[in-house]
Amino acid sequence: xxxxxxxxxxxxxxxxxxxxxxxxxxxxxxxxxxxxxxxxxxxxxxxxxxxxxxxxxxxxxxxxxxxxxxxxxxxxxxxxxxxxxxxxxxxxxxxxxxxxxxxxxxxxxxxxxxxxxxxxxxxxxxxxxxxxxxxxxxxxxxxxxxxxxxxx
Amino acid sequence: xxxxxxxxxxxxxxxxxxxxxxxxxxxxxxxxxxxxxxxxxxxxxxxxxxxxxxxxxxxxxxxxxxxxxxxxxxxxxxxxxxxxxxxxxxxxxxxxxxxxxxxxxxxxxxxxxxxxxxxxxxxxxxxxxxxxxxxxxxxxxxxxxxxxxxxxxxxxxxxxxxxxxxxxxxxxxxxxxxxxxxxxxxxxxxxxxxxxxxxxxxxxxxxxxxxxxxxxxxxxxxxxxxxxxxxxxxxxxxxxxxxxxxxxxxxxxxxxxxxxxxxxxxxxxxxxxxxxxxxxxxxxxxxxxxxxxxxxxxxxxxxxxx
Ligand SMILES: Nc1ncnc2c1ncn2[C@@H]1O[C@H](COP(=O)(O)OP(=O)(O)O)[C@@H](O)[C@H]1O
Ligand SMILES: [Mg+2]
Ligand SMILES: [Zn+2]
Numbered sequence: 001x002x003x004x005x006x007x008x009x010x011x012x013x014x015x016x017x018x019x020x021x022x023x024x025x026x027x028x029x030x031x032x033x034x035x036x037x038x039x040x041x042x043x044x045x046x047x048x049x050x051x052x053x054x055x056x057x058x059x060x061x062x063x064x065x066x067x068x069x070x071x072x073x074x075x076x077x078x079x080x081x082x083x084x085x086x087x088x089x090x091x092x093x094x095x096x097x098x099x100x101x102x103x104x105x106x107x108x109x110x111x112x113x114x115x116x117x118x119x120x121x122x123x124x125x126x127x128x129x130x131x132x133x134x135x136x137x138x139x140x141x142x143x144x145x146x147x148x149x150x151x152x
Numbered sequence: 153x154x155x156x157x158x159x160x161x162x163x164x165x166x167x168x169x170x171x172x173x174x175x176x177x178x179x180x181x182x183x184x185x186x187x188x189x190x191x192x193x194x195x196x197x198x199x200x201x202x203x204x205x206x207x208x209x210x211x212x213x214x215x216x217x218x219x220x221x222x223x224x225x226x227x228x229x230x231x232x233x234x235x236x237x238x239x240x241x242x243x244x245x246x247x248x249x250x251x252x253x254x255x256x257x258x259x260x261x262x263x264x265x266x267x268x269x270x271x272x273x274x275x276x277x278x279x280x281x282x283x284x285x286x287x288x289x290x291x292x293x294x295x296x297x298x299x300x301x302x303x304x305x306x307x308x309x310x311x312x313x314x315x316x317x318x319x320x321x322x323x324x325x326x327x328x329x330x331x332x333x334x335x336x337x338x339x340x341x342x343x344x345x346x347x348x349x350x351x352x353x354x355x356x357x358x359x360x361x362x363x364x365x366x367x368x369x370x371x372x373x374x375x376x377x378x379x380x381x382x383x384x385x386x387x388x389x390x391x392x393x394x395x396x397x398x399x400x401x402x403x404x405x406x407x408x409x410x411x412x413x414x415x416x417x418x419x420x421x422x423x424x425x426x427x428x429x430x431x432x433x434x435x436x437x438x439x440x441x442x443x444x445x446x447x448x449x450x451x452x453x454x455x456x457x458x
Contacts, residue, residue: 113278115259119236134347139259140280141161143344 010043015062017084017091018074023047025078026057032073032151033061040064053080073106073151075099079131099130107135108150114140123152154452158265159273161281162319167326170290174300176448176457177291177441184447188456189218195248196222197241198275199255204417204439205275205284209252212446221248238267245270250454253277271453279315285416286319288445292438293371296412300324303370306332308362309395309422311341314375316416318345325349331356332365336391339377362395366405372432374415377422398424402432414438 021029026046035042041062050056066074066083074081075097085093105122116123116139124138133146153172158164165173194213198206201224210220237260241251245268253261254275261274261281276282294300305324307317311333318341321331331354333341340358349356359365362372377395382388397413415423415435427433451457 111258113256113258115237115255115257115263115277118257119238119263121238121263134344137259139262140278141163141259143348145344 010045010060011089012041012043012060012062012086013089015040015060015086016064016066017086018059018061018078019056019082019084020050020052020080021057021059021078022053022080023055023057026059028077029057029074029081030059032070032077033059033064033066035059035061038064069106071097072100072103076103076107076133076149076151079133099127099133101127102138103127103135106152107144108152109137109140109142110144110148110150111137111140111142114142116140153457154449155455155458156271157453158261158271159283159449159453160261160265161274162283162286162323163281165283165323170287170323170326171300173287173445173448173452174291174294176452177287177445178295180444180447180451184216184444184451186215187217188451189213189216189454192218192250192454193248194218194220194222194450195244195251196220196224196275197244197251197253197255198222198224199226199253199260200276201225202254202276204442205254205282208442209273209275209446209450212443212450215443216447216451218450222252237263241268250450273449273453279313281319282316283319284442284446284449285316286323287449288438288441289316289320289373289414289416290323291441291445292414292434293412295441296434296437297370300327302328302330304330304332304368305371305373306334306362306365306369307341307373307375308334308397309375310339310377310381311335311375312339313378313381317341317373317375320373321345321349321354322352325352325354329354330368332369333358334360334362334365336360336395338387339381339391362401363405366407366411369407369411372411372413374413374419374423376418376420392421396422396424397427399426399430402427402430407432 023046043060045058047055081097083095084091103125107125109116109123125135128134128136135144213220241264250271252273252275253264255277258278258280260277265272311317379388411432412434413432417439
Protein backbone atom coordinates (compact mmCIF):
# COMPACT_ATOMS: atom_id res chain seq x y z
CA UNK A 1 0.00 0.00 0.00
CA UNK A 2 2.99 2.28 0.04
CA UNK A 3 2.95 4.77 -2.71
CA UNK A 4 5.07 7.29 -4.44
CA UNK A 5 3.45 10.70 -4.39
CA UNK A 6 3.57 10.89 -8.13
CA UNK A 7 1.59 7.72 -8.59
CA UNK A 8 -2.05 7.96 -9.56
CA UNK A 9 -2.94 5.48 -6.83
CA UNK A 10 -2.42 8.22 -4.28
CA UNK A 11 -5.51 10.16 -5.34
CA UNK A 12 -8.73 9.89 -3.34
CA UNK A 13 -12.10 11.37 -4.19
CA UNK A 14 -13.44 12.13 -0.73
CA UNK A 15 -11.59 12.08 2.53
CA UNK A 16 -8.77 13.45 4.60
CA UNK A 17 -5.08 13.78 3.86
CA UNK A 18 -2.76 14.17 6.82
CA UNK A 19 0.36 15.74 5.42
CA UNK A 20 3.67 16.97 6.84
CA UNK A 21 3.94 14.26 9.48
CA UNK A 22 7.51 13.89 10.72
CA UNK A 23 8.28 10.60 9.00
CA UNK A 24 9.21 8.65 12.11
CA UNK A 25 5.84 9.50 13.70
CA UNK A 26 3.72 8.28 10.79
CA UNK A 27 2.76 4.94 12.27
CA UNK A 28 2.01 6.49 15.66
CA UNK A 29 -0.48 8.74 13.90
CA UNK A 30 -1.86 5.69 12.10
CA UNK A 31 -2.36 4.03 15.49
CA UNK A 32 -4.24 7.04 16.85
CA UNK A 33 -6.67 6.71 13.95
CA UNK A 34 -7.04 2.96 14.47
CA UNK A 35 -6.45 2.57 10.76
CA UNK A 36 -6.25 -1.20 10.93
CA UNK A 37 -10.00 -1.28 11.57
CA UNK A 38 -11.14 1.18 8.92
CA UNK A 39 -13.07 -0.21 5.93
CA UNK A 40 -12.19 2.68 3.66
CA UNK A 41 -9.16 3.06 1.45
CA UNK A 42 -6.06 4.10 3.40
CA UNK A 43 -2.76 5.07 1.85
CA UNK A 44 0.34 5.51 3.95
CA UNK A 45 3.59 6.97 2.73
CA UNK A 46 6.82 7.39 4.66
CA UNK A 47 10.24 8.87 3.99
CA UNK A 48 8.88 11.17 1.31
CA UNK A 49 10.89 14.24 0.52
CA UNK A 50 9.55 17.50 1.85
CA UNK A 51 10.41 21.15 1.70
CA UNK A 52 9.56 21.83 5.34
CA UNK A 53 10.59 18.62 7.07
CA UNK A 54 13.59 16.43 6.65
CA UNK A 55 11.53 13.41 5.61
CA UNK A 56 7.78 13.42 5.81
CA UNK A 57 4.98 10.92 6.08
CA UNK A 58 1.49 11.16 4.60
CA UNK A 59 -1.71 9.33 5.49
CA UNK A 60 -4.68 9.49 3.14
CA UNK A 61 -7.98 8.14 4.33
CA UNK A 62 -11.00 7.81 2.09
CA UNK A 63 -14.25 9.11 3.56
CA UNK A 64 -13.06 9.59 7.10
CA UNK A 65 -13.51 12.80 9.03
CA UNK A 66 -11.37 13.12 12.13
CA UNK A 67 -12.78 13.82 15.58
CA UNK A 68 -11.47 16.73 17.64
CA UNK A 69 -9.90 14.26 20.03
CA UNK A 70 -8.03 12.57 17.20
CA UNK A 71 -6.82 15.94 15.93
CA UNK A 72 -5.60 16.87 19.44
CA UNK A 73 -3.70 13.62 19.71
CA UNK A 74 -2.14 14.06 16.28
CA UNK A 75 -1.03 17.55 17.26
CA UNK A 76 0.93 16.10 20.16
CA UNK A 77 2.62 13.41 18.10
CA UNK A 78 3.07 15.37 14.86
CA UNK A 79 2.94 19.11 15.63
CA UNK A 80 3.73 20.13 12.05
CA UNK A 81 0.97 18.06 10.45
CA UNK A 82 -1.58 19.66 8.13
CA UNK A 83 -5.04 18.32 7.49
CA UNK A 84 -6.49 18.54 4.02
CA UNK A 85 -10.15 17.82 3.42
CA UNK A 86 -10.73 16.40 -0.03
CA UNK A 87 -14.04 16.67 -1.91
CA UNK A 88 -14.42 15.69 -5.55
CA UNK A 89 -10.68 15.11 -5.67
CA UNK A 90 -9.93 18.71 -4.69
CA UNK A 91 -8.53 20.13 -1.48
CA UNK A 92 -11.48 22.16 -0.16
CA UNK A 93 -10.10 22.95 3.30
CA UNK A 94 -6.65 22.88 4.73
CA UNK A 95 -5.58 23.52 8.27
CA UNK A 96 -2.67 23.08 10.59
CA UNK A 97 -3.18 20.89 13.65
CA UNK A 98 -2.96 22.86 16.90
CA UNK A 99 -2.27 21.82 20.45
CA UNK A 100 -5.10 23.00 22.73
CA UNK A 101 -4.40 24.84 26.01
CA UNK A 102 -5.59 21.91 28.10
CA UNK A 103 -5.45 18.21 27.35
CA UNK A 104 -8.17 16.12 28.95
CA UNK A 105 -8.16 12.34 28.82
CA UNK A 106 -5.48 12.29 26.14
CA UNK A 107 -2.14 11.89 27.87
CA UNK A 108 -1.22 9.57 30.71
CA UNK A 109 0.59 11.17 33.65
CA UNK A 110 4.04 9.61 33.96
CA UNK A 111 4.04 9.94 37.73
CA UNK A 112 3.02 6.54 39.14
CA UNK A 113 1.98 8.25 42.37
CA UNK A 114 -0.35 10.73 40.67
CA UNK A 115 -3.97 10.58 41.77
CA UNK A 116 -5.02 10.42 38.10
CA UNK A 117 -3.42 6.97 37.87
CA UNK A 118 -5.28 5.63 40.90
CA UNK A 119 -8.82 6.96 40.79
CA UNK A 120 -11.35 6.68 37.98
CA UNK A 121 -10.85 10.18 36.63
CA UNK A 122 -9.64 11.57 33.33
CA UNK A 123 -6.11 12.86 33.20
CA UNK A 124 -5.78 16.60 32.68
CA UNK A 125 -2.80 18.69 31.63
CA UNK A 126 -2.15 22.38 31.15
CA UNK A 127 -0.01 23.20 28.14
CA UNK A 128 2.75 25.61 29.23
CA UNK A 129 4.75 25.72 26.01
CA UNK A 130 3.56 24.38 22.65
CA UNK A 131 6.89 24.09 20.90
CA UNK A 132 8.82 22.24 22.12
CA UNK A 133 5.91 20.89 24.08
CA UNK A 134 5.90 21.26 27.87
CA UNK A 135 2.84 20.30 29.88
CA UNK A 136 1.95 20.33 33.57
CA UNK A 137 -0.31 17.75 35.22
CA UNK A 138 -3.40 19.46 36.66
CA UNK A 139 -3.24 17.11 39.64
CA UNK A 140 0.36 16.36 40.66
CA UNK A 141 1.86 19.38 38.82
CA UNK A 142 4.73 17.35 37.39
CA UNK A 143 6.13 18.76 34.18
CA UNK A 144 6.35 16.58 31.10
CA UNK A 145 8.14 17.13 27.80
CA UNK A 146 7.76 15.49 24.40
CA UNK A 147 9.74 12.40 25.34
CA UNK A 148 7.58 11.74 28.41
CA UNK A 149 4.29 11.91 26.59
CA UNK A 150 2.35 8.69 26.35
CA UNK A 151 -1.20 8.72 25.00
CA UNK A 152 -3.89 7.06 27.07
CA UNK B 153 -9.50 38.61 48.91
CA UNK B 154 -9.26 34.86 49.46
CA UNK B 155 -12.85 34.09 50.45
CA UNK B 156 -13.83 30.55 49.37
CA UNK B 157 -10.47 30.01 47.70
CA UNK B 158 -8.88 26.59 47.67
CA UNK B 159 -5.30 26.53 48.95
CA UNK B 160 -3.81 23.77 46.83
CA UNK B 161 -0.51 24.90 45.39
CA UNK B 162 1.74 27.90 45.84
CA UNK B 163 1.70 28.19 42.03
CA UNK B 164 -1.90 29.42 42.26
CA UNK B 165 -0.89 32.54 44.18
CA UNK B 166 0.15 35.92 42.86
CA UNK B 167 2.74 38.04 44.56
CA UNK B 168 0.00 40.29 45.98
CA UNK B 169 -1.90 37.34 47.40
CA UNK B 170 1.22 35.93 49.02
CA UNK B 171 1.99 39.29 50.61
CA UNK B 172 -1.60 39.56 51.79
CA UNK B 173 -1.45 36.15 53.51
CA UNK B 174 1.78 37.14 55.25
CA UNK B 175 0.27 40.41 56.47
CA UNK B 176 -2.77 38.61 57.82
CA UNK B 177 -0.50 36.12 59.56
CA UNK B 178 1.27 38.96 61.31
CA UNK B 179 -2.07 40.39 62.33
CA UNK B 180 -3.10 37.01 63.73
CA UNK B 181 -0.12 37.05 66.10
CA UNK B 182 -1.49 40.22 67.71
CA UNK B 183 -5.23 40.35 67.50
CA UNK B 184 -6.89 37.08 66.70
CA UNK B 185 -10.13 36.81 68.60
CA UNK B 186 -11.55 33.64 70.03
CA UNK B 187 -14.87 33.89 68.23
CA UNK B 188 -13.77 34.71 64.71
CA UNK B 189 -14.70 31.25 63.44
CA UNK B 190 -17.35 30.41 66.02
CA UNK B 191 -19.81 27.85 64.69
CA UNK B 192 -17.53 26.80 61.84
CA UNK B 193 -16.39 23.21 61.48
CA UNK B 194 -13.12 22.09 59.96
CA UNK B 195 -12.77 18.50 58.71
CA UNK B 196 -9.18 17.32 59.12
CA UNK B 197 -8.87 14.41 56.69
CA UNK B 198 -5.50 12.77 57.12
CA UNK B 199 -5.15 9.81 54.80
CA UNK B 200 -1.51 9.72 55.75
CA UNK B 201 -0.19 10.23 59.26
CA UNK B 202 1.15 13.61 60.34
CA UNK B 203 1.49 15.17 63.72
CA UNK B 204 2.73 18.72 63.42
CA UNK B 205 0.63 19.81 60.48
CA UNK B 206 -2.54 18.22 61.79
CA UNK B 207 -2.11 19.60 65.31
CA UNK B 208 -1.28 23.09 64.14
CA UNK B 209 -4.41 23.21 61.97
CA UNK B 210 -6.40 22.00 64.94
CA UNK B 211 -4.87 24.60 67.23
CA UNK B 212 -5.39 27.36 64.68
CA UNK B 213 -9.06 26.49 64.23
CA UNK B 214 -9.74 26.15 67.96
CA UNK B 215 -7.97 29.38 68.86
CA UNK B 216 -10.37 31.14 66.51
CA UNK B 217 -13.37 29.52 68.18
CA UNK B 218 -14.08 26.86 65.56
CA UNK B 219 -14.58 23.12 65.88
CA UNK B 220 -12.61 20.28 64.37
CA UNK B 221 -13.72 16.84 63.22
CA UNK B 222 -11.69 14.30 61.29
CA UNK B 223 -9.46 11.27 61.27
CA UNK B 224 -5.80 10.47 61.01
CA UNK B 225 -6.01 6.74 60.63
CA UNK B 226 -7.39 5.95 57.18
CA UNK B 227 -7.34 2.22 57.96
CA UNK B 228 -10.46 2.78 60.01
CA UNK B 229 -12.32 4.71 57.29
CA UNK B 230 -14.36 3.50 54.34
CA UNK B 231 -11.36 3.90 52.03
CA UNK B 232 -10.35 0.42 53.04
CA UNK B 233 -13.75 -0.74 51.86
CA UNK B 234 -12.77 0.66 48.46
CA UNK B 235 -14.69 3.94 48.50
CA UNK B 236 -13.28 6.43 46.00
CA UNK B 237 -11.77 9.67 47.27
CA UNK B 238 -14.37 11.62 45.30
CA UNK B 239 -17.24 9.84 47.04
CA UNK B 240 -15.66 10.21 50.48
CA UNK B 241 -15.15 13.95 50.21
CA UNK B 242 -18.55 14.55 48.59
CA UNK B 243 -20.16 13.01 51.66
CA UNK B 244 -17.89 14.71 54.18
CA UNK B 245 -18.43 18.19 52.71
CA UNK B 246 -21.97 17.93 54.04
CA UNK B 247 -20.58 17.80 57.57
CA UNK B 248 -18.22 20.77 57.53
CA UNK B 249 -17.38 24.29 56.33
CA UNK B 250 -13.84 23.61 55.21
CA UNK B 251 -11.73 20.55 54.40
CA UNK B 252 -8.05 20.15 55.25
CA UNK B 253 -6.59 17.18 53.41
CA UNK B 254 -3.38 15.19 53.67
CA UNK B 255 -3.06 12.32 51.23
CA UNK B 256 -0.39 9.95 49.95
CA UNK B 257 -1.42 10.43 46.31
CA UNK B 258 -0.09 13.48 44.49
CA UNK B 259 -2.86 15.75 43.30
CA UNK B 260 -5.46 14.36 45.73
CA UNK B 261 -6.17 17.87 47.04
CA UNK B 262 -6.76 19.29 43.57
CA UNK B 263 -9.14 16.44 42.84
CA UNK B 264 -10.94 17.12 46.12
CA UNK B 265 -11.21 20.84 45.41
CA UNK B 266 -12.60 20.10 41.94
CA UNK B 267 -15.17 17.79 43.53
CA UNK B 268 -16.56 19.70 46.51
CA UNK B 269 -17.98 23.18 47.02
CA UNK B 270 -16.51 23.92 50.44
CA UNK B 271 -12.98 25.34 50.34
CA UNK B 272 -10.11 22.83 50.49
CA UNK B 273 -6.67 23.33 52.01
CA UNK B 274 -3.90 21.00 50.93
CA UNK B 275 -1.96 19.83 53.97
CA UNK B 276 0.51 17.92 51.84
CA UNK B 277 -0.09 15.41 49.07
CA UNK B 278 2.64 12.83 48.68
CA UNK B 279 5.82 14.32 47.30
CA UNK B 280 3.80 17.11 45.71
CA UNK B 281 2.68 20.45 47.13
CA UNK B 282 2.44 21.57 50.73
CA UNK B 283 1.47 25.23 50.35
CA UNK B 284 0.90 26.08 54.01
CA UNK B 285 4.49 24.99 54.65
CA UNK B 286 5.66 27.37 51.94
CA UNK B 287 3.63 30.21 53.44
CA UNK B 288 5.16 29.65 56.85
CA UNK B 289 8.65 29.44 55.35
CA UNK B 290 8.04 32.79 53.67
CA UNK B 291 6.58 34.21 56.85
CA UNK B 292 9.65 33.17 58.84
CA UNK B 293 11.99 34.68 56.28
CA UNK B 294 10.02 37.92 56.26
CA UNK B 295 9.97 38.09 60.05
CA UNK B 296 13.66 37.44 60.53
CA UNK B 297 14.85 39.60 57.65
CA UNK B 298 12.19 42.31 57.70
CA UNK B 299 11.56 41.86 53.98
CA UNK B 300 11.26 39.29 51.22
CA UNK B 301 12.46 41.44 48.37
CA UNK B 302 15.94 40.95 46.95
CA UNK B 303 17.36 38.34 49.32
CA UNK B 304 20.15 35.88 48.58
CA UNK B 305 18.83 32.47 49.45
CA UNK B 306 20.76 29.21 49.57
CA UNK B 307 19.00 25.88 49.27
CA UNK B 308 21.04 23.06 50.75
CA UNK B 309 20.82 19.29 50.61
CA UNK B 310 18.46 17.12 48.63
CA UNK B 311 17.25 19.45 45.90
CA UNK B 312 16.20 16.66 43.60
CA UNK B 313 13.35 15.33 45.72
CA UNK B 314 12.98 18.12 48.28
CA UNK B 315 9.62 19.56 47.33
CA UNK B 316 9.53 22.15 50.10
CA UNK B 317 12.62 23.68 48.50
CA UNK B 318 11.05 23.67 45.02
CA UNK B 319 7.87 25.36 46.23
CA UNK B 320 9.77 27.97 48.20
CA UNK B 321 11.95 28.72 45.18
CA UNK B 322 8.86 29.23 43.01
CA UNK B 323 7.36 31.59 45.58
CA UNK B 324 10.57 33.56 46.06
CA UNK B 325 10.81 34.01 42.31
CA UNK B 326 8.17 36.73 42.79
CA UNK B 327 10.51 38.64 45.09
CA UNK B 328 13.69 39.01 43.04
CA UNK B 329 15.67 36.51 45.05
CA UNK B 330 19.11 35.43 44.04
CA UNK B 331 19.19 31.66 44.46
CA UNK B 332 22.06 29.30 45.23
CA UNK B 333 21.31 25.62 44.85
CA UNK B 334 23.89 23.77 46.89
CA UNK B 335 23.83 20.00 46.55
CA UNK B 336 25.86 16.99 45.51
CA UNK B 337 25.67 16.54 41.72
CA UNK B 338 23.43 13.50 42.17
CA UNK B 339 20.82 15.54 44.06
CA UNK B 340 20.63 18.62 41.85
CA UNK B 341 17.37 20.48 41.37
CA UNK B 342 15.56 18.95 38.34
CA UNK B 343 16.05 20.71 35.02
CA UNK B 344 12.32 21.32 34.64
CA UNK B 345 12.28 23.48 37.76
CA UNK B 346 15.32 25.40 36.64
CA UNK B 347 13.56 26.11 33.34
CA UNK B 348 10.52 27.40 35.21
CA UNK B 349 12.72 29.68 37.30
CA UNK B 350 14.46 30.90 34.15
CA UNK B 351 11.08 31.75 32.64
CA UNK B 352 10.46 33.82 35.75
CA UNK B 353 13.76 35.64 35.27
CA UNK B 354 15.49 34.34 38.40
CA UNK B 355 19.26 34.55 38.70
CA UNK B 356 20.55 31.32 40.18
CA UNK B 357 23.71 29.31 40.68
CA UNK B 358 24.18 25.57 41.05
CA UNK B 359 27.12 24.65 43.24
CA UNK B 360 28.55 21.77 45.22
CA UNK B 361 29.64 23.37 48.44
CA UNK B 362 28.44 25.86 50.96
CA UNK B 363 32.04 27.09 51.24
CA UNK B 364 31.77 28.71 47.83
CA UNK B 365 28.96 31.09 48.80
CA UNK B 366 28.56 31.31 52.53
CA UNK B 367 29.39 35.01 52.79
CA UNK B 368 26.77 35.98 50.24
CA UNK B 369 23.73 34.42 51.84
CA UNK B 370 20.89 36.03 53.81
CA UNK B 371 18.99 32.78 54.22
CA UNK B 372 20.02 29.15 54.16
CA UNK B 373 17.18 26.69 53.63
CA UNK B 374 18.25 23.18 54.60
CA UNK B 375 16.52 19.98 53.58
CA UNK B 376 16.94 16.43 54.68
CA UNK B 377 19.15 14.08 52.70
CA UNK B 378 17.43 10.74 52.86
CA UNK B 379 19.45 7.58 52.82
CA UNK B 380 16.76 5.76 50.82
CA UNK B 381 17.53 8.01 47.86
CA UNK B 382 20.93 6.43 47.34
CA UNK B 383 21.45 3.14 45.58
CA UNK B 384 25.02 3.07 46.85
CA UNK B 385 25.51 3.49 50.62
CA UNK B 386 29.11 4.62 50.07
CA UNK B 387 27.81 7.51 48.01
CA UNK B 388 25.45 8.43 50.84
CA UNK B 389 28.23 8.43 53.42
CA UNK B 390 30.26 10.72 51.20
CA UNK B 391 27.63 13.43 50.78
CA UNK B 392 26.24 13.13 54.29
CA UNK B 393 29.29 14.62 55.97
CA UNK B 394 29.62 17.47 53.53
CA UNK B 395 26.08 18.67 54.06
CA UNK B 396 25.99 18.33 57.80
CA UNK B 397 25.74 21.71 59.46
CA UNK B 398 27.17 22.38 62.87
CA UNK B 399 28.54 25.23 64.89
CA UNK B 400 32.06 24.19 63.95
CA UNK B 401 31.23 24.27 60.26
CA UNK B 402 29.65 27.68 60.55
CA UNK B 403 32.61 29.04 62.51
CA UNK B 404 34.89 27.79 59.77
CA UNK B 405 32.75 29.54 57.21
CA UNK B 406 33.13 32.82 59.11
CA UNK B 407 29.58 33.77 58.41
CA UNK B 408 28.04 36.96 59.67
CA UNK B 409 25.43 36.63 62.35
CA UNK B 410 22.68 37.80 60.08
CA UNK B 411 22.56 34.55 58.16
CA UNK B 412 19.38 32.75 59.17
CA UNK B 413 19.00 28.99 58.82
CA UNK B 414 15.63 27.42 58.12
CA UNK B 415 14.67 23.77 58.04
CA UNK B 416 11.19 22.33 57.48
CA UNK B 417 11.87 19.73 60.22
CA UNK B 418 11.99 16.98 61.26
CA UNK B 419 15.76 16.95 60.99
CA UNK B 420 17.72 13.78 61.26
CA UNK B 421 21.40 14.45 61.32
CA UNK B 422 21.97 17.12 58.71
CA UNK B 423 21.83 19.80 61.36
CA UNK B 424 23.66 19.46 64.62
CA UNK B 425 21.97 20.43 67.88
CA UNK B 426 24.94 22.68 68.62
CA UNK B 427 23.32 25.12 66.21
CA UNK B 428 20.06 25.40 68.10
CA UNK B 429 21.25 28.05 70.53
CA UNK B 430 22.97 30.21 67.92
CA UNK B 431 21.60 33.35 66.31
CA UNK B 432 21.47 31.51 63.01
CA UNK B 433 18.84 29.01 63.97
CA UNK B 434 15.28 30.07 63.30
CA UNK B 435 13.79 26.66 62.58
CA UNK B 436 11.85 26.35 65.81
CA UNK B 437 10.44 29.81 65.30
CA UNK B 438 9.60 28.60 61.79
CA UNK B 439 7.71 25.60 63.16
CA UNK B 440 5.76 27.83 65.53
CA UNK B 441 4.76 30.10 62.66
CA UNK B 442 2.52 27.28 61.54
CA UNK B 443 -0.23 28.44 63.85
CA UNK B 444 -0.58 32.14 62.90
CA UNK B 445 -0.17 31.33 59.21
CA UNK B 446 -2.86 28.65 59.32
CA UNK B 447 -5.11 30.91 61.37
CA UNK B 448 -4.76 33.58 58.70
CA UNK B 449 -5.56 31.15 55.89
CA UNK B 450 -8.57 29.66 57.67
CA UNK B 451 -10.00 33.06 58.55
CA UNK B 452 -9.42 34.46 55.06
CA UNK B 453 -10.88 31.48 53.24
CA UNK B 454 -13.89 31.37 55.57
CA UNK B 455 -14.61 35.00 54.79
CA UNK B 456 -13.74 36.79 58.03
CA UNK B 457 -12.00 39.60 56.14
CA UNK B 458 -14.24 41.07 53.50
N1 LIG C 1 -7.52 14.12 -4.40
C1 LIG C 1 -6.49 13.89 -3.60
N2 LIG C 1 -6.25 12.64 -3.18
C2 LIG C 1 -5.22 12.37 -2.38
N3 LIG C 1 -4.35 13.27 -1.95
C3 LIG C 1 -4.50 14.55 -2.32
C4 LIG C 1 -5.57 14.93 -3.18
N4 LIG C 1 -5.49 16.26 -3.38
C5 LIG C 1 -4.40 16.69 -2.68
N5 LIG C 1 -3.80 15.66 -2.04
C6 LIG C 1 -2.62 15.68 -1.15
O1 LIG C 1 -2.92 16.52 -0.02
C7 LIG C 1 -1.80 17.27 0.34
C8 LIG C 1 -2.13 18.75 0.31
O2 LIG C 1 -2.43 19.13 -1.02
P1 LIG C 1 -2.06 20.54 -1.63
O3 LIG C 1 -2.75 21.58 -0.82
O4 LIG C 1 -2.39 20.51 -3.08
O5 LIG C 1 -0.48 20.53 -1.48
P2 LIG C 1 0.51 21.37 -0.53
O6 LIG C 1 0.00 21.26 0.89
O7 LIG C 1 1.83 20.65 -0.71
O8 LIG C 1 0.51 22.77 -1.06
C9 LIG C 1 -0.67 16.91 -0.62
O9 LIG C 1 0.16 15.94 -0.01
C10 LIG C 1 -1.42 16.34 -1.83
O10 LIG C 1 -0.61 15.35 -2.46
MG1 LIG D 1 -14.25 23.15 45.05
ZN1 LIG E 1 -0.03 13.78 37.49
